[in-house]
Amino acid sequence: MKNISIWQDIELEASPSLDSDITVDVLIIGAGITGLSTAYQLKNTNYKICIVDKNVVGKSVTTKSTGKITFMQDTLTKIDSKNIDNYLKSQIEAYNIIENIIKENNIDCDYEKVDNYLFTNKDIKTLEKLEKTLNKQIKVEKKDNYLKSIGAVFNPAKYLLGLKKICLKNNIKIYENTTIIRLEKTDETLYAYTNKNKIKAKYIVLVPHYPVFLTPLFLPMKSYLEKSYLCAEKIEENKKMSGINIDKKVESFRYYNNYYIYLTESSKISDKLNSSECFNNLLKNTSKKVDYIWSNKDIMTIDNMPYIGFIKENILIATGYNTWGMTNGTIASKIICDLIQNKNNEYKDLFNPNRSIKITDYIKFPIYISGTLKAFASTKLNKNKSFYKNVKFEERDGISLGIYIDENGKQHIVYNKCPHMKCSLLFNEVEKLWECPCHGSKFDLDGKCIEGPSNFNITYKEDSNYDMNPVSWTK
Numbered sequence: 001m002k003n004i005s006i007w008q009d010i011e012l013e014a015s016p017s018l019d020s021d022i023t024v025d026v027l028i029i030g031a032g033i034t035g036l037s038t039a040y041q042l043k044n045t046n047y048k049i050c051i052v053d054k055n056v057v058g059k060s061v062t063t064k065s066t067g068k069i070t071f072m073q074d075t076l077t078k079i080d081s082k083n084i085d086n087y088l089k090s091q092i093e094a095y096n097i098i099e100n101i102i103k104e105n106n107i108d109c110d111y112e113k114v115d116n117y118l119f120t121n122k123d124i125k126t127l128e129k130l131e132k133t134l135n136k137q138i139k140v141e142k143k144d145n146y147l148k149s150i151g152a153v154f155n156p157a158k159y160l161l162g163l164k165k166i167c168l169k170n171n172i173k174i175y176e177n178t179t180i181i182r183l184e185k186t187d188e189t190l191y192a193y194t195n196k197n198k199i200k201a202k203y204i205v206l207v208p209h210y211p212v213f214l215t216p217l218f219l220p221m222k223s224y225l226e227k228s229y230l231c232a233e234k235i236e237e238n239k240k241m242s243g244i245n246i247d248k249k250v251e252s253f254r255y256y257n258n259y260y261i262y263l264t265e266s267s268k269i270s271d272k273l274n275s276s277e278c279f280n281n282l283l284k285n286t287s288k289k290v291d292y293i294w295s296n297k298d299i300m301t302i303d304n305m306p307y308i309g310f311i312k313e314n315i316l317i318a319t320g321y322n323t324w325g326m327t328n329g330t331i332a333s334k335i336i337c338d339l340i341q342n343k344n345n346e347y348k349d350l351f352n353p354n355r356s357i358k359i360t361d362y363i364k365f366p367i368y369i370s371g372t373l374k375a376f377a378s379t380k381l382n383k384n385k386s387f388y389k390n391v392k393f394e395e396r397d398g399i400s401l402g403i404y405i406d407e408n409g410k411q412h413i414v415y416n417k418c419p420h421m422k423c424s425l426l427f428n429e430v431e432k433l434w435e436c437p438c439h440g441s442k443f444d445l446d447g448k449c450i451e452g453p454s455n456f457n458i459t460y461k462e463d464s465n466y467d468m469n470p471v472s473w474t475k
């Protein structure tokens, strides 16, 4: 069994990192589906564009998803009735945009149309309501406990690599293994800093999944992170269909060549802190034939709709896709492209990051914060009560360390504190990495940060002063 995403099981070639100061019109931070799609949308403008990514293209949240492109989303049951028609319209538009991009550019990403199901095990009434909503804009068929319509699936890593190729062909610079650690705004100009260089830009598109740099968005109070495990197992027959249910316990599936891919164990990231219990449950619920198992996380928002648009003068964000990033990341790219060019976009108010939130949604604020606080406190209290077999915790000179002992007895030592908000880290036994239960940053065995919101590593160096960089907020 491999502990990586099925889409990430490929050789990736990185473009060079940034090694000098540069000036551009549009700087895009993050080369996931949102960042690369935005560059694609802007490619025919006169703007000088560059994208930076702290990792390599193909290693982001996008390439840990299920790779379904659909407007038949469980989220539709949670969106306010006054927004639902417009939201659905945006998702249908995004679905069509992706198909056109793939066809126009011959992107080889195993794209195929499949029957797409939205089903329930108990809530037929909600399903009937959804049928009416969907049928206003698209043809759906209802039978027993499901709705059926058209949908599509692809290999998200191949899609991103296809977009990357098109961007490079259009003289859009892509700097990989380049982490932005600080943003600064002075009068008319924006600067983004790596640890060696700076980028001067007219516009910054902030799409690193979790926009850690921005305090005014108050994201931790308006969102939480949901984590799920995904499995891929070999099957005899590809049934050319995909689906998701609308019930509380999420069931989601699709086929890919001779693999069946399905979701298991979804929860708030701050909920399941006993990692070994979680691991054992996972093994119980997972078939023995599983070839790949990995986890993914996404940002869930207070009103179940993304935040897309200007957050400050000339700084745009797109985040909070509520597990529907292929369509939302794509529609975000269109909105951002229009806003930068001062064009109207019909969804700009719907997804405005500064939109007012309904009073009833504010009730969720304390719940969101208490989840993170509970995780924070609990890791501080519990970390020495070892849940694990091959992991131990130690204090050296007043500094907490986490130590993983591999099959050869080698000790891998890291600082056990997330550079983002100083939460203590837990060990993820499924993927063999360190993970923050508050906001989901992930670090490999030797402390390299492989997923944000942290922008810093936790690599332990004996004899070096402990200097954990603080989070850098936008000035």
Ligand SMILES: Cc1cc2nc3c(=O)[nH]c(=O)nc-3n(C[C@H](O)[C@H](O)[C@H](O)COP(=O)(O)OP(=O)(O)OC[C@H]3O[C@@H](n4cnc5c(N)ncnc54)[C@H](O)[C@@H]3O)c2cc1C
Pocket: 029, 030, 031, 032, 033, 034, 035, 052, 053, 054, 055, 056, 059, 060, 061, 062, 063, 064, 065, 066, 067, 068, 069, 070, 178, 179, 180, 181, 207, 208, 209, 226, 227, 228, 229, 230, 263, 295, 296, 297, 298, 318, 319, 321, 322, 323, 324, 325, 326, 327, 328, 329, 452, 455
């Ligand atoms: C279990 C699960 C299954 C899912 N399945 C689906 C699905 O089938 N269909 C669907 O539509 N959606 C799905 N999603 C949602 C989808 O995966 C995400 O919403 C989407 O991929 C987010 O894309 P993004 O561009 O915002 O982020 P990412 O793809 O994570 O891209 C952000 C990039 O920014 C880079 N970055 C971060 N910080 C910095 C920095 N400081 N400097 C430079 N670069 C930085 C990262 O390295 C990364 O490459 C799923 C989510 C989950 C949790």
